[in-house]
Amino acid sequence: LITANRTRFAAAIACFILASCGGSSSGVDDVISSAKASAVVRASTSDSNGKVTLPLEVLSSGGSYTVTTTVNAPSGQSATRLWMRIHNLAFDNEASVQVNDGPWIAVSNQSASIEGGGKAYGGIGGGFSTLKLSVPITSAQNGTNTVRFRFNGTDGVVSGYRVLGFNLRDASSNNLVDEGSNFQWTDPTTWKPGYPSTTDISAGEQLWRTATIVDSPLNHSTLQAHCMDCHAQDGRDLYKFNFSDNSIMQRSMFHGLNETQGKQIASYIRTLTAKYGVPGSNCRPWNPPYQPGDKLDSRPRTDWTCGAGIDSVMDNDLDSQRWIFPDGINKDAVATGKQINLREIPISFQLPDWMHWLPRIHPKDAWGDYFTNSNLNKEYAGDGGGSATYNMRSVLASGGSSYVTDPKSLFLNQLYYWGVEYGERFQPPSKGVDYLYTIDQQKRIYSTVQWQLMKSWELAQDFNLETLCPTAYRNAGAPKAESRSWCGQWRFAFDVSPHIQKFPPENSMFGSTVAHYYFANAWYELQILLNPGSGAHNVHLPVDWQYTYGLVDDLSRNSGRLEPMRNLLLVVKGSQEMDNGVGVTDVNRGWTTRDTSPLDVWKFGANGIWKDASDSTRTAVVNAFLNTWLDRSESFDVNTWQRVDQAGGSNTCGWSERRLCWSWYVPGQLALGMTSSVDFPTNVFQQIPQMRTDGVDGGLLNRFAAELGRMYPNGNYASLMH
Numbered sequence: 001l002i003t004a005n006r007t008r009f010a011a012a013i014a015c016f017i018l019a020s021c022g023g024s025s026s027g028v029d030d031v032i033s034s035a036k037a038s039a040v041v042r043a044s045t046s047d048s049n050g051k052v053t054l055p056l057e058v059l060s061s062g063g064s065y066t067v068t069t070t071v072n073a074p075s076g077q078s079a080t081r082l083w084m085r086i087h088n089l090a091f092d093n094e095a096s097v098q099v100n101d102g103p104w105i106a107v108s109n110q111s112a113s114i115e116g117g118g119k120a121y122g123g124i125g126g127g128f129s130t131l132k133l134s135v136p137i138t139s140a141q142n143g144t145n146t147v148r149f150r151f152n153g154t155d156g157v158v159s160g161y162r163v164l165g166f167n168l169r170d171a172s173s174n175n176l177v178d179e180g181s182n183f184q185w186t187d188p189t190t191w192k193p194g195y196p197s198t199t200d201i202s203a204g205e206q207l208w209r210t211a212t213i214v215d216s217p218l219n220h221s222t223l224q225a226h227c228m229d230c231h232a233q234d235g236r237d238l239y240k241f242n243f244s245d246n247s248i249m250q251r252s253m254f255h256g257l258n259e260t261q262g263k264q265i266a267s268y269i270r271t272l273t274a275k276y277g278v279p280g281s282n283c284r285p286w287n288p289p290y291q292p293g294d295k296l297d298s299r300p301r302t303d304w305t306c307g308a309g310i311d312s313v314m315d316n317d318l319d320s321q322r323w324i325f326p327d328g329i330n331k332d333a334v335a336t337g338k339q340i341n342l343r344e345i346p347i348s349f350q351l352p353d354w355m356h357w358l359p360r361i362h363p364k365d366a367w368g369d370y371f372t373n374s375n376l377n378k379e380y381a382g383d384g385g386g387s388a389t390y391n392m393r394s395v396l397a398s399g400g401s402s403y404v405t406d407p408k409s410l411f412l413n414q415l416y417y418w419g420v421e422y423g424e425r426f427q428p429p430s431k432g433v434d435y436l437y438t439i440d441q442q443k444r445i446y447s448t449v450q451w452q453l454m455k456s457w458e459l460a461q462d463f464n465l466e467t468l469c470p471t472a473y474r475n476a477g478a479p480k481a482e483s484r485s486w487c488g489q490w491r492f493a494f495d496v497s498p499h500i501q502k503f504p505p506e507n508s509m510f511g512s513t514v515a516h517y518y519f520a521n522a523w524y525e526l527q528i529l530l531n532p533g534s535g536a537h538n539v540h541l542p543v544d545w546q547y548t549y550g551l552v553d554d555l556s557r558n559s560g561r562l563e564p565m566r567n568l569l570l571v572v573k574g575s576q577e578m579d580n581g582v583g584v585t586d587v588n589r590g591w592t593t594r595d596t597s598p599l600d601v602w603k604f605g606a607n608g609i610w611k612d613a614s615d616s617t618r619t620a621v622v623n624a625f626l627n628t629w630l631d632r633s634e635s636f637d638v639n640t641w642q643r644v645d646q647a648g649g650s651n652t653c654g655w656s657e658r659r660l661c662w663s664w665y666v667p668g669q670l671a672l673g674m675t676s677s678v679d680f681p682t683n684v685f686q687q688i689p690q691m692r693t694d695g696v697d698g699g700l701l702n703r704f705a706a707e708l709g710r711m712y713p714n715g716n717y718a719s720l721m722h
């Protein structure tokens with residue numbers, strides 16, 4: 001079957017490039033996924049009971065490929081749409097679908113209606129890796145219906161897509177196919193090596209580590225990278241997320257290996273059960289790593305990476321409210337002195353799937369010797385001609401767990417400086433210019449920083465860091481150690497954000513400005529989930545909170561989709577990180593108005609981020625946060641608060657200032673060296689009256705004005721009190 005698919009490859013690609021694949025399905029392999037033809041179904045699926053086994057893997061080594069299913073819809077004739085949930089639709093017309101003898105429908109942003117955040121963030125080829133969408137149909141019938149899914153060929157990146165569910169729907173969006181009697185899920189816990197012999201398995205491992213491979217069926221250039229270089233070194237990522245044998249075989253052939261070699265690699269990956277045990281039920285390719293969800297922490301720590309599953313992604317941002325405020329909206333739930341568990345609060349923001357963590361270009365292939373001989377490379381595993389004297393894999397292997405948890409060991413320092421090797425020192429001559437990077441330059445830069453994140457993931461898994469880092473944090477004196485986290489102050493995840501990489505939003509490698517901002521947000525969100533700082537931040541590391549709040553607005557400006565609850569969670573978490581006992585005498589490590597501002601929760605209320613929320617929700621949430629913020633700010637002696645004109649200060653005031661402005665400052669006036677008066681005291685002065693109109697509690701606003709009046713006695717804040 002697969003060989004046949006390969007020999008047809010050239011024709012299929014031509015068909016794809018000429019975009020002439022519609023109409024007839026001749027020349028395309030059909031795989032029947034129904035009881036009647038179970039013999040040709042892949043080994044991992046079992047549908048002898050007549051059910052369609054999900055997911056449908058519409059995957060190939062590059063060429064066109066079709067999966068055929070049959071489902072029963074007693075009143076199918078009334079269907080007006082084919083509804084689907086699909087993982088990895090990366091470009092228009094990657095997929096075509098057909099119902100019975102109806103026309104093939106190419107699935108695109110034009111032909112399909114896409115639901116919710118998926119649509120808002122760019123639809124097919126946009127931010128979300130898994131989309132819910134539907135296309136209009138007229139060819140469904142009562143009883144048995146044949147539904148075909150075709151992959152139209154690769155773009156040089158993807159190997160196809162997975163159908164996670166589908167249905168025929170009538171004009172009122174009722175499902176006409178009964179899910180229970182028509183669908184079942186494949187069970188990865190039953191998967192065994194296809195080639196169980198030790199010879200094949202060690203050949204598979206050898207290929208994984210050393211086989212010479214090509215980029216893709218569209219570009220046959222040989223890569224310096226091997227499978228192990230872009231993935232986890234021993235393939236545990238493919239194992240952990242339960243990539244199937246079929247997917248591994250097709251992808252091996254995608255890179256120029258043959259079917260037997262692909263099957264050997266897949267067989268090797270299956271043997272990792274002995275090393276790592278059986279991955280939990282959320283460990284599937286489409287479930288976004290670390291996606292937050294209800295009771296996530298009660299699942300095994302080793303499964304944290306698999307996240308809470310795609311079903312934990314809320315359709316609406318406001319749906320998060322009941323997890324943030326299970327007992328109704330009140331200030332205790334958002335108190336800055338507490339520690340909210342973001343891992344367990346579902347959000348409506350679908351994080352990138354594993355395939356979007358992987359680098360598309362290995363840094364050796366992107367930058368050649370510059371990377372090979374860099375300390376960025378050397379400090380990972382000792383490879384290349386860099387001058388560094390340590391590498392993370394060997395210090396962790398030889399040092400054992402005490403090396404991670406002993407605050408006197410060099411570990412945190414070494415990890416930090418490995419981060420710096422990319423974040424501050426990696427300047428290849430052909431890198432390009434900030435904000436002017438070409439698409440090609442963006443792809444190479446992005447892949448390089450993804451490589452470092454992916455290898456950080458590998459280190460975290462291989463050396464048990466998700467368990468040890470909280471202890472390391474506690475031993476180093478961090479007051480708010482998370483129960484699960486990554487280590488140290490380097491920003492491995494938020495460094496991947498195209499925002500911090502200074503990519504041009506208007507000319508984005510992600511295909512659209514909105515997708516740029518989706519990814520810009522996604523990696524900040526992941527940083528905060530993985531390692532928010534444990535109350536031990538240093539200036540903007542490991543998170544630059546105020547930028548995170550700003551990126552939420554950049555995204556909604558481009559998508560039209562508002563996220564008041566995700567924004568609230570970020571400001572609450574950031575404020576809790578600032579409320580760490582250090583206070584205001586050291587604003588680089590303690591409390592600062594920059595990262596805790598109640599204005600960042602309010603964000604212009606009913607005229608801004610809270611537009612779609614009810615009046616009562618909006619005012620209750622803003623009041624609750626303003627109240628806890630005042631409790632904390634009022635507790636500090638304003639005379640001890642660091643100011644810009646004191647030692648180490650900047651002696652000018654701006655929007656991103658951590659210190660208070662001069663004690664004599666009058667909001668709105670340009671003082672010493674200021675080119676604009678966009679700063680905290682001015683913003684508060686202007687916005688208190690607007691907050692009053694918006695329904696924020698008058699007593700709290702009087703307290704707010706009084707607190708600013710203590711900070712800035714000449715500021716006339718008393719005029720804002722009522």
Ligand code: HEC
Nearest residue numbers: 158159225226227230247248251252255355358359360362
């Ligand atoms: C240059 C880096 C790189 C190399 C080398 C590489 N991969 Fe990947 N791999 C990726 C990326 C990126 C993706 C995600 C592709 C996408 O977005 O559809 C991926 C996806 C996959 C998938 C999932 C495909 C799917 O759609 O289910 C498998 C399986 C896989 N790779 C196996 C391999 C094997 C086996 C090798 C060696 C023969 C290999 N990879 C070499 C980067 C790489």
